[in-house]
Amino acid sequence: MPTSGSRAGKLGWQIACLCLLGVFLPALVTSLGYSLTDALGPGPGFFPFWLSLIGAVLSAVMLAQVTLARTDDAIAISVAPDRQAALRAVGVLIALTAAAALFEPLGYRLTMLPFIVGLLLILGARSPIAISLTALAGSFGVFHVFYHWLKVPLPIGEFGL
């Protein structure tokens, strides 16, 4: 936690503290809806209530500490990635989300084939042969190994693949 640092670093910590409060405070309110005690002692809400309360208090303390910390622009802490890197990271997340959405409707093989191609292109691979071979191995090859040899259940989609 910075006691001094760049504005960007400080902002990152402040955002993190607010996010944590955004988790702990609703959890605290929700846990009040569960019974804290019952005939045998602590109820289902006992542990969540105290954890949420402690978490919220500690997060508030940390937010105060970070906010009151000295800001020193001379120290550069890189929190935000550069544009190219950010685009690649977002691309990876979009590819993963698309794969999750199509995983069961299309099945493992038909989902993973374009997923791997897209992912490799996003990450900077350029050889069409290597990309194609990797995609085939990662989709049909891995399916064969996991589904038939290791008996790991992977989805088969509407097209039977």
Next chain:
Amino acid sequence: MDTLQHLLAGLAAALSLQNLTFALIGCVLGTLIGVLPGLGPAAGTAILIPLTFKLDPTGSLIMLSAIYYGAMYGGTVTSVLINVPGEAASVVTCIDGYQMARQGRGGTALGIAAIGSFVGGIFATIALVVVAPPLAQVALRFGPPEFFALMLVGLCLITGLGGRSLLAGLIMAVLGLLIAMIGIDPVRGAPRFTLGIPSLYDGLGFIPVVMGLFGVAEILLAVQQPHRQVIKTDLASLLPSRDEWRRASGAIGRGTGIGFFLGLIPGVGAIIPTFVAYVFEKRLSKTPERFGQGAIEGVAAPESANNAYANAAMIPLLTLGIPSSPTIAVLMGAFIINGLTPGPFLFQERPDLVWAVIASFFLGNILLLVLNLPLVGLWARILYLPYPYISAGTLLFCVIGAYSLQQNVFDIGVMIVCGIIGYGMRKIDLPIAPLVLGLILGPFLEKSLRTSLEMSAGDFSIFFTRPLSLVLLVLAALVLAASALRLPPREIREASTD
């Protein structure tokens, strides 16, 4: 049946062709994970869990354990050849290992690292055989209040030692515990924090969360880092000269001792033993100026400590059910997936399994020595694999792993969200280890607390009237107080982000 008989029976089971194959596959995959920069042992072990779904529990745990200590071996290759640690524990090896490679002594550095790792691993496993059964016997006398206090000590150690800020560590531990509350209440059966989503009734899956926090987050970070140049060095001569042997042998012994004793303490993490072993050697040396310039002791000591730690860290897990690090927590998750709860009762209920796994550590260390010495050139070549292909493979396994545990796409979503959270945490240096430990220990901690309070009809004094529970709670408070007063040296705290 005494310990030796148990061990021999375990050795016979581990030596079966099937289990030996699993150990070999685990060692190869683990070394591969260690060699690949960016993919740490926690993520690596987690993403390979699906490979073991259909294996029997013994085979599954032998393979996953081999992946774990194989990764601890493999991290050295990248440390020496590209000055980038393959996993966090190999950071210290970079200092002198990379210099040795630049001087054309890369083969010797990798050779002594493999030998030191072997010695450290074997010694720690022998100690595990000696220490574990009596410790498990003692732990059998623990009641719920003692287990609650013990888990609290483990969490406090991890929180206190596991990062630069105690406050941030505490918050992460509490967050992990809170996330563990999602799902059906284990005592009364009431749903908690499920938001009406059926997929949350069983709670957030540990494996998707860990895969996200470590695997996906590591890939998101890796796309921002420039690739490093692999050093061309002599890998033909792996064995040190007579003078190097003389220098390295003492360092291996001392590193092993340091790694073993620190491995017994939950929360120390894999970096601290290597760091302490390195500093100790430097202070002991009559020529400390050689350190940082390619001193062989600077490779031998941390590598021995690293593997002694890795094997010794299994002692708290197997005897007390306390994971020492995120990677051990993943292994604990694997036990739970197989319907087993690590801890003293496991020695009574499944001695066949426990001793087969322990015996496999001996075989695994021998396999790793065989794999690492003659095949070091092959491992070095893996470093030339373009990173996009490694990343794509990692994400592929993450997707398979997250989905296949419960055949639920929701878990892939959990993994993606946790990947984003893990990325953010790494960027601002929030400690992940306390969160992971809180997540795995949460259900056990809550169950112990509630059972204790049911025993005392809601009276909290039960924790203070039982001597052992009181001692453990005082210890937990002392750990937090020491950390709050910043008693652990700054270098130790900063080195301990596992």
